[in-house]
Amino acid sequence: MIRRGFVLLLIAALLGALVFIFRDVFRSGEVRELRLPAGLARHYAAAERETGISWAYLAAIDEVESGYRKATPASIRERAAWMMEKTGGNSAPKATERAIRSGFPDDRAEEILEIAESYRWMVPSLAEEYAFPFRKTDLSRISYSDTWGASRTYGGNRKHEGTDLMAEKGIPILSVSDGIVVSKGWNRLGGWAVTVMDRNHPQRFYYYAHMSRFGEGIEAGHRVKKGEVIGYVGDSGYGPEGTTGKFPPHLHFGIYVRENLLSWRREAINPYPLLKVWEAGQ
Template identity: 55%
Template sequence: MMRWILGILLVAALAVVGVWVYDQTRTVEIPEMKIPGRLAPAYVEIAETTGVPWSYLAAADEVDKGYKEVTPETIRKRAKRIQQISDLDRPGDQGAQKAIRQLFSKQKAEDILKLAESYAWAAAILEDATFPFSSNANVSYGDTWGASRSYGGDRTHEGTDIMAEKGTPIRSVSDGRVVSKGWNELGGWRLTVLDTDHPQISVYYAHLSKYKEGIDVGSKVKKGEVIGYVGDSGYGPEGTTGKFDPHLHLGIYVRESMLSFQREAINPYPLLKAWEEK
C-alpha cells in the first residue's frame, strides 16, 4: 500500500514539475513600449468600457498610424468599429482578432496581432499594478526613457525619474519579493522587487534615502505597501548623496523566460500614466 501511495505521489510530482518547466521556460517577445504616455489612460479606460483589450487598440494605432493624430476619440471610434464587426458588445481577444483581420490587409493585420500579443505582458502590469506614490503626494515626471547619461560612462536612461520631496514614502507597485537591496554606485540605496504573479518581471527602485524598517532581501511585499523613501543617493561610493535633486528612479525589467539571464528594460512611463489615473 505504501509503495502504491508513493507511486501516485511521484506521478503527481512529475506532472507538477512538467507544468512548471513549461511555464517557466516559455519565451515571449519583449516589446519596446512606444505608447505615448498621454494616451495610456485612454486606452485603459476605453478597454474597460468597450471590452476591446487595450493591447489591440494600441497595436492598431502603432502599426497603422505610428500614433500620429491619435486621440481618445479616435481610439473610441476604433473600439466601436471592432464591436460592430465582431457583433459583440464586449469582443475580448477573439472578437478583436476577427475584426482586425477584416479591417486591415493580411500583412498589417499579422503585424498588429503580433504586437498586441507581445504587449500582453504589459497588459498584465497595467491591470494589476498601482502608482508608486499615494494620491496626495506632490510628484512630477516626464518621459525620460532613453535620455543620455554620462556618469559611469555614456549610457541611456532605462527608467522614469519621478521627482518628489526627500522622504516621500514609496509604495511597491505590485505584490512581490525583494530580491536585491543595498548600495549601487549608479542607483544609490536601491531595491529590486520580483513580481509575484509575473515572476519574469522585476521592478527597480533607486536613489532611496532609506528603507522601510523590516524590508530586506527575501521580504514579501504587498501592492501599495511602503518599501522606502525618496532620496538623492548614488553617483559615488557608498553613502554619496546630493549629486542631483531627490527623486525615485523606477525601472521595469522583463526576462524572456525564467531560465534566461538576459533582462530587457521596458519604458515605465506609459504604465505610470495609466496607474496614476486609476
C-alpha cells in the same frame, strides 16, 4: 497487453498534468520598444476596462496604421466598439486576433499581431489596478516628465532607463504591485535601491533607486503588498557606498522585462506611460 496500455495511458496523463502545472514557466515574449503615447495611455486603459479587449491590440492597430498620429480618445473608443462588433462581443485574444486578420490585409494584420503579442507580454493589462509609487497626499510635492532615453554620463555615456520623479527627501516610496523583493542594497549608479518582481506577472521587475533608507522589513525574499512602503526618497548614488548629494532628491523608477521566465536577463521599457495610468487611477 492491457496492463502495458494502462501504464502508457498513466504516463501520458502524468505528462499532461506536468505540462499543465508548469505551462507558465515556458511562456515567453519579445521585449521591444514601448511606443505607447503617455497622453493616450489612460484612454486605452479605459477602453480595455469597458470592453475587455486588450489595450495591446488597440494600440498596435494605431501604431501600424498611423504611428499614433491619428489616434484620439474618441477613435480609441470607436476602435474598441468596432472590435466588439467584429467579435460578437467576445473579447478573448483568439477572437480578437481573428477579427484583426479578417479586417486588415495579411501583411498589416501580421505586423499588428506581432506588436500586440509583444505588448501583451510586456504590459499584460492597462486595466489592472496598480499603485502609483507615492501616496495621494504627497502628489502635490511630486513632479516628473518623460526622461526615458535622456543622456547620462556618469559611468560612461549611456541612456536613461527609467523615469525620474522629483520629490522631497524622506517622502515614502510605495510598491506599485504585490511582489517579491529580489534585491536590496547599494548600486554604484542607483545608490540604495530595491528591485521587486511582480507577483502576477513574474516576467516584470520594478526598480526603485536613490533612496535615503529602506522601508521596515524590506529584505531580499520579502513579499511586499501593493502600496507598502519600501523606502524613502533620497539622493544616494553615483559613487561608492554611502555617496549622497550628487543630484537633487528623487525616485528613479524603472521597469524591466525578461523574454522568458527561465531567464534573469531583463530589458528596460519606458515606465512613463504606465505611471500616468497609475496616477490617474488614484
